[in-house]
Amino acid sequence: MSTFSIRNLWKRYGEHVVLERLNLEVRSGEFCTLVGASGCGKTTFLKLLLGQEAPSRGQLLLDGRPLPAEPGPERGIVFQRYSVYPHLTVLDNVLLALELHRSRWLGRLFGRARRQAREQAAAMLEQVGLSDCLQRYPAELSGGMQQRLAIAQSLVRAPQVLLLDEPFGALDPGIRADMQLLIQRIWRETGVTVFMITHDLSEGFKLGTRLLVFDRPRHDPQAPQAFGATITYDIPLRNRRAGDLPPDLAERIAAREPTREESTP
Amino acid sequence: MRRLINLRPERGSRLLLGLLPFVLALLAYLIASAARLADNPSDKLLPSLATMGTALYQMAVVPDARSGNLLLWVDTAASLARLGWGLGISAALGLIVGIGVGITPLLRAGLAPFIAGLSLIPPMAILPILFIVFGLGEVSKVVLIVFGIAPVIIRDMQQRVEELPGEQIIRAQTLGASTVSLVLRVVLPQVLPRLLDALRLSLGAAWLFLIAAEAIAATEGLGYRIFLVRRYLAMDVILPYVAWITVLAFAMDWGLRALSRRAFPWFGAGSTRGST
Ligand SMILES: Nc1ncnc2c1ncn2[C@@H]1O[C@H](COP(=O)(O)OP(=O)(O)OP(=O)(O)O)[C@@H](O)[C@H]1O
Ligand SMILES: [Mg+2]
Numbered sequence: 001m002s003t004f005s006i007r008n009l010w011k012r013y014g015e016h017v018v019l020e021r022l023n024l025e026v027r028s029g030e031f032c033t034l035v036g037a038s039g040c041g042k043t044t045f046l047k048l049l050l051g052q053e054a055p056s057r058g059q060l061l062l063d064g065r066p067l068p069a070e071p072g073p074e075r076g077i078v079f080q081r082y083s084v085y086p087h088l089t090v091l092d093n094v095l096l097a098l099e100l101h102r103s104r105w106l107g108r109l110f111g112r113a114r115r116q117a118r119e120q121a122a123a124m125l126e127q128v129g130l131s132d133c134l135q136r137y138p139a140e141l142s143g144g145m146q147q148r149l150a151i152a153q154s155l156v157r158a159p160q161v162l163l164l165d166e167p168f169g170a171l172d173p174g175i176r177a178d179m180q181l182l183i184q185r186i187w188r189e190t191g192v193t194v195f196m197i198t199h200d201l202s203e204g205f206k207l208g209t210r211l212l213v214f215d216r217p218r219h220d221p222q223a224p225q226a227f228g229a230t231i232t233y234d235i236p237l238r239n240r241r242a243g244d245l246p247p248d249l250a251e252r253i254a255a256r257e258p259t260r261e262e263s264t265p
Numbered sequence: 266m267r268r269l270i271n272l273r274p275e276r277g278s279r280l281l282l283g284l285l286p287f288v289l290a291l292l293a294y295l296i297a298s299a300a301r302l303a304d305n306p307s308d309k310l311l312p313s314l315a316t317m318g319t320a321l322y323q324m325a326v327v328p329d330a331r332s333g334n335l336l337l338w339v340d341t342a343a344s345l346a347r348l349g350w351g352l353g354i355s356a357a358l359g360l361i362v363g364i365g366v367g368i369t370p371l372l373r374a375g376l377a378p379f380i381a382g383l384s385l386i387p388p389m390a391i392l393p394i395l396f397i398v399f400g401l402g403e404v405s406k407v408v409l410i411v412f413g414i415a416p417v418i419i420r421d422m423q424q425r426v427e428e429l430p431g432e433q434i435i436r437a438q439t440l441g442a443s444t445v446s447l448v449l450r451v452v453l454p455q456v457l458p459r460l461l462d463a464l465r466l467s468l469g470a471a472w473l474f475l476i477a478a479e480a481i482a483a484t485e486g487l488g489y490r491i492f493l494v495r496r497y498l499a500m501d502v503i504l505p506y507v508a509w510i511t512v513l514a515f516a517m518d519w520g521l522r523a524l525s526r527r528a529f530p531w532f533g534a535g536s537t538r539g540s541t
Contacts (some may be wrong), residue, residue: 050435050439052435070438071435071438071439072438072441073439073440073441074437075439076439077396077435077436077438077439079436081431081432081434082430082432083436084435085451085455086455086531087431087454087455087460087529087532088454088531094524095441096450097441098438098443099450100437100441100446100447100450101440101441102442103446104443104445104446105443105445105446106445107442107445107446107447107450108446108449110452137530137531139531152439153436153440154436154439157440157441159439255381
């Protein structure tokens, strides 16, 4: 049982405050969906969780201990694109995850260890429905298949946390529904903690056990960058519906438009 | 009538079209040569094909009277060895330094300006220094080639590494990669085909520096021979030598391209970077 604690977290780029006063406790096994208007700092929050960016103030704790300040094997991530390696076949992509993990220097396994890892990788690929194209290169896969591959690659050595930044944002609606089922099944089976950014509010409601809404509670028209976003709604999802959010907020999230009048500095 | 830009040659006619300029150039030479020789049979400037053939035969098949060597092959072996060393060392430097500088901010901060500065020194200007420091032997010629092309290859490799999507590098870390294994499994394989490209583009410069160095101080080599026989206006040797050098350069270019296609099947038309 592990717990993520976020204590009074701030992130600013120069004068631009992106996130402020973030407080959050997430127990392991939760599925948090993150929504908010474009440019309000969701990706930035994920980068902080990942260790790719350092907080300007505040703490990120895993079971009371500060998280390592660089990306590591305890946290997996799938981006919207560029998540798989174009020079490796489907099987080798997943195998790479095991090899990097088990062979510190060469990142390569040999003989029995390699055969064993190959079997494990193939089993993982079977779970995401890619058994038919083990020897293909990513460029020969559709967008949805590439994202499946990325998920398989991230999950094959069971990270504690899986971070997803609009993983299905570039996919067709039909494929999207398949992918939602897939990620939900994998989440149930592995018990991994998930943070997933989405612009599709209904997706957020459908998949999560908890919906985190990012927005700016304070706003100064003279200095639009002076205040950052924070978690304004933290909704446990049992039998909630999108109607529970203020209507204008729901609209802004769905419309993918910048928060109020500014987005980029 | 379709637009000119939309008219595409078929496979067979493309080959013919490609050959046409060569044939025309040869024809023009033959006519000019015949005209001059008709005027003055001992003209040396535009020798006939037969004269060049005889000269080439002398160089390639008949042992040299003084040394007993087959000069064409001795020259070719010497030049190719220098070229091979120069290209090989440059490629190794390009990979090691280029990847190092491209992937580690600390090295980049320390070395990138220095490399940029080095690459601005005209290599020919330091040739005298190389002769003084390394003597007139093989080393100075190889160093000149390396000095001429390595900075370009290093900077190209560095740029290729920096062009890799940041997502790939971040994700490799979440998969448990160390700096070394990240370089070996993610970066190196993706820039190797780029290295072959960079080498191909450097071939012209490498030949240039090789021939320049051989022209100034050597005892054998293709460039040396050309500049030696120039004293006797021996166009019948120079022209076949130039043609031979061109053939060699073409073969190297072709070989590198074939190697790239065969060794990196994922690297090709539109298949770079997992596009969605
Ligand atoms: N490296 C950076 N330097 C300066 N400003 C940055 C940087 N990264 C992000 N920002 C700013 O932080 C704000 C939040 O960006 P972020 O990418 O987190 O938004 P987002 O909520 O993920 O948006 P979207 O939904 O469009 O993906 C933006 O205004 C952006 O300009
Ligand atoms: Mg984002």
